[in-house]
Amino acid sequence: MSVTPDTGATPVTLNKPELPPQFRVSARRQKRLPNWGLKAVMAITGVIGALFLAMHLFGNLKVYTGAEHFNKYAYWLRHVGEPLLPANAVVWVLRVVLAGCIVLHIVSAAILWVRGRKARGKFSAKRRGGLRSFEATLMPLTGICIALFVVFHIADLTLGVQPLASETFQEPTDTAAFAYQNLIASFSRPWSAAIYIVMMVLLSIHVSHGLYTVVSDLGALGKRLRAVLITIGGATAVFILLGNASIPIAVLIGVLS
């Protein structure tokens, strides 16, 4: 076999003897779902999640432009592309992609978590405050809270399931959406506003550590590139936190009604 080295210099011939059997990595030893593959899945689904959150934030902030504009946006989301596409087409594509991502993300997280516990053994490691130890430790917890929150959020503002949704919840009709009224009604309940505010804190912790992890999982190694991407991750998380959490606060203090 003739192979040219990366430097483009003289061709070198590979003459590699078979390894003795005890040192060979047989196919059996390769995990069917390797950790690096699961991490890549988590990274990609996590980034899709973060992109969705950024888009969702952009939509949410329209609440400050008034009821009519916000409801029009909600209506547009369900009817974008008509008559080329059937009603709700885009919304459903987004729902399916996001649900798929969440399932892949959670399944990968669970497998990695179990493998980590097994490799750790009986004696737990004392945390000494590594670079991101605190956030990394929180990942499963913040993740589970996010999963529960997604259920609550959909029941509250999309499906209007009682008693999670407000009593005055209105379903969208073919000609109008009531997203603004539903949002104000939900956030006027202090416990609901509190859930949203606390969850935005947890979500931004998850996303800031997540986006940092992504950089390394997808192979960026230099200190400088890491620093740049960590800053982007942190900034995204701060925007999600401040932008979204401002809405329930604005409702509670009466700026929005």
Place this chain on the structure above:
Amino acid sequence: MKLTLQIWRQAGDTDSGHYETFEVDQLDAGMSILEMLDRLNEQLLHEGKEAIAYDSECRESICGTCGINVNGRPHGPQPHVTSCMQRLRSFHDGATVRIEPLRAGAFPVKKDLVTDRGGLDRIIAAGGTVSLMAGTAPDSDAISVGHDQVERALDFAACIGCGACVSACPNGAAVLFTGAKITHLTMLPIPAIERNERATYMVAAMEDEFGPCSLYGECVLVCPQNVPLSAIGSLNKERLRSLFHPRI
């Protein structure tokens, strides 16, 4: 100075193990932790008891044979220092110090403080040797490797394979170690030829026995050779890269 030691005793790999307490007196703050164990062992042999088993070889931070958890920290309280170079001056006179083996699922305890860290050797073996028929010796300047590049490769080659990073990791991962081993070879032109094959095999061997990385960053705090966290991103890059460049 005087110290109270709580030391892990385990007769063999099937024994469940327990802590045993000892008092050691007339210690010097300049002694290493291993010299303190030597002193204790002399005392034990004098009393007709069995000495405490532990590993060491060079005692100058180059071989990676030593390694014990001191108060829950791999190698000991001083960051980036091997057990053989940790001095007793880190402790107050009269302090109680807990000494146990390097803990990790992949490092079974063989006896007292001795663990089997063969899993790390199996990762190295999976990478194989850099075995090339390079023909006659090439001109010395034919393939130039810049000074900075060499220095960077040496930062990763500095790993002494002690296994402290695995023991510090809440996931029992050997990613810092494997990343260091793969990266220093990838940075040099001849070993780089086999980088894809090496990444595939070494990562498979690593995942067979060790855990996944969640980027806690605990490993770099204890690494006696200061292997940088970049080793982890580099390992992921090499493994993903090998998907797109199957060379061999």
